[in-house]
Every structure is written in structure tokens, then in C-alpha cells.
Amino acid sequence: MVKNKLTILFLPESAYGPMNNCIGIAHQLHEIGHRCVFIIESSWKGKLIKYGFIEKYLNLSPDSCVYNENKQADEFWSDFISKQLLEFRKSTFEQLKTFIYSTWKALVDGVKYSNDELKKLIEEIKPDIIIEDNVVTFPALIINKNIPFVRIVSCNPLEFQYENDKLPPPYSGLSSNNNNSEWKKFKNEYKLIHYNIWNEFNNWLQQQGTSSLPQLQFIHTSKYLNLYIYPEIIDYDNMNLSSSWVRLDSCVRKCENEKFEIPLHFKNRKIIYVSLGSLGYNDVKLMKRLIELFRKSKHCFIFSFGSKYDQYIDLPENICGYEYLPQTILLPLVNMVITHGGNNTITESLHFGKPMIILPLFWDQHDNAQRLHETGYGIRLDTYKFTDQQMNESIEYLLNDQNVRQRFISIGKTIRARNGLELAAEKIQQCAFQARSHASVELKN
DSSP states (O other), X not given: OOSSOOEEEEEEOSSHHHHHHHXXXXXXXXXXXXXXXXXXXXXXXXXXXXXXXXXXXOOSSGGGGSOOTTSOTTHHHHHHHHTTGGGGGSOHHHHIIIIIHHHHHHHHHXXXXXXXXXXXXXXXXXXXXXXXXXXXXXXXXXXXXXXXXXXXXOXXXXXXXXXXXXSOOTTSOOOTTSOHHHHHHHHHHHHHHHHHHHHHHHHHHHHTTOOOOOTTOSSOOOSSEEEEEOOGGGOOTTOOOOTTEEEESOOOOOOTTOOOOOOGGGTTSOEEEEEOHHHHTTOHHHHHHHHHHHTTOSSEEEEEOGGGGGGOOSOOTTEEEEXXXXXXXXXXXXXXXXXXXXXXHHHHHHHTTOOEEEOOOSTTHHHHHHHHHHHTSSEEOOXXXXXXXXXXXXXXXXXXXXXXXXXXHHHHHHHHHHOHHHHHHHHHHHHHHHHHHHHHHHHHO
């Protein structure tokens, strides 16, 4: 246990990916004696206390002011995604003016609505260090003298490489090997659509006391410490990073109190985990297509259905589905994964050495799908246009090729040995103690 206890404040985005990453890191810090406080949207109320964390609540919109114990934890984004389902059938280029723009607008509106309340919470908590896992700057987090701010990036690294002309633009799903004309076309369209909302937000942030944002990015880089979660084996060449950036190969939370038992009739058969993420399961039509296709398979499938669980009835004997699954407990038990390409799922799958088929839907999922495909660590299929033959052949290849199997076993061992949680906790603790020491010297002078 540490002698000098820190108060460590976490503000994750109100979605399962960032939340779970922060829970994993906070658990590591809590175990060595630090006080961890989470500022969360009210739909998460009561869900973090079991870990020994302190909960404080922040309203991101007028609707979130009303607490309902039956609310789904990520209800805001789940409802938002449900209204956008048709957009995911469009190209990434077409999604820029619809889904991507409306997402940035919702995020910016949330920051402006909540910033005054957030200031009061920070004054109450008096943290030694502040950690944000999000894609937008909350000015109240970064304007505090002598309180270091740590940024966590739990999405594809292209998000903070927007100005790097040696890499494809974020949200595009374009190959790293494409000619620059495609990258340029996408970037020009992104700028045309998003410059005004970015510029207005940038001006507002500076009025709140922050520095200017990086060009067409909605969050600041920390001058203290930035952590990004992405395995080295699929990370990009030509990354432009300052010394404040640290890569975590994985950030897999411990689920000591959670269990999962493989159905008895699945034993001695190949098992495939199917998850389109905590938001992707809203596309019931796509999920039902997968069920009908896999109904004929000799393999077994475990589906994550989320809050749409009651819409799936009459499942065949080789498919079972659950409203909630402890993913980090389940992954070691399966043979492969079919995923939407969310950052958490791909890093956790590689952590446990599981090959993947990726069916991207939105945001950085297209970039992750492309990166896994071009590095040979996954197979990207067109989410809405893949043929039954393409899916079945991809499954058989990943399940039965011995070279693939041995390669992923080796990958998993390497990633697990690097212990991303321990590294993150070490860097955060070090950053906070250095800032505390610096502040003490300033007071003496």
C-alpha cells in the first residue's frame, strides 16, 4: 500500500468501452491504496460502488437529470445510435455529413451543458490528478493549476493523428497503403463539414480559459501524460508522438466476481463469440441475419444481445444469447470472435489470442477493421453486403488453420506479459506525485 494516498478523478465517456478501461485502471490504483472518484452520468448510478470507487453524478443533458433505476447504463448513446441505424449502411464518406457531424454536435452540446456543474464537482472532490477518457475537451478538467490532466484514448490512434499526412484520416476506414488522393478527398470533405462546429467550439473553449485545440480535433493533448490503448503488433508506422504519449498494448479489467459457464451441449465443439458492441446490437435486422446464417453451422455461437435480448426467440441448439456477458471472462473460453471492431473488443480479443472477423458499423470501427485486415490479424467483411460463402469461408479459415492458431496464441502471451493495467497505474501515479512535488517547491519559493 502507498504511504501518500492520492485522490484520482476519472471522467470516462458514458459508454461501456471507455468506462471499462477506466474501471480497470482505477481498480489497479485502488488496490495499492489510492482513492478513486468517478464522475458519471446518472444512468450509471450504483454500478461502480462495488469496486470501492466513489460516484459523483454529472448531467450531460436535461434528460439525464432524471434518474431512473431501470435505465440502461449507456442509454443516451444507445438511443442516439438507434435513430442512426440507416446511416451505417452508407459509406464512411457519406457518414461524414450525417452520423459523424451529429455525433460531434451531441458531444459538444453535452460539454457546454455540463461544464459549470463539473467545475463545482472538481472543487468538491479536490483531486490530485484528473483522468479523462473521451473524445471532447471538458474545459473544467484542464484549467486547474497544479492538477495534472491525463488523457486516455480508447479508440483507434488515427483520431489523434489527424494532422499526420503519412497516415489515413480518422473515421475513413481507408488503407494505410492507399494513395494520398483518397486520403485528401476524405480530409477535405471532413473539413468542409466540420470546420464551423470545430471553430465555434474552439472559440468557446478559449473563453473558458483553455488553449486552442489542435486543428479539427475536439480534445486537447495533455502536456503531462497521454495513454493510448492499441497493441504494438497492429499499431501504425509513421506515428507522430511527443514524449508525453505512452502506448498500452491492452487494458483488460479484472472481473473477479463474475462468472460464465459454457453450455454443456457446446462442449467439445468450436465456439464463436458474436458481439456487435454495446451499441451495435440495436441493429436487430443485422443480428437476425447472422442468426439465420449460423443456424446451419456445425459450430456453436454465443451472442451478446444487450437490451434487445427479448427480440430474439426460437434460437437453434447451436446458438445461445444473453443480455449481458462478462466479455473478459468469456473470451478465454471461445475459439474466435465476430465483432464490430470496437477498440475494447479488438484489444481484448488480441490480449487473449483470439482471431477475428470484423463487421464495422461506425466511428473508428472502420479504421480498426481495416488495420486488422491489412496487418493480417483479422478479416474485414462488408457488414451489410457480405455473402454467406464469404462468412463461412472466413470462419473455417480462422478456426482450422494451424498457423493462424499458433500465431494468435503467441500474440496473446506477448500482450498479456506487457501488463497494460500495471503500466497505466504506474504512469498515472508517477505523474501525480511529480506534480505534487512541483507544487510543493513552488509554495516554498
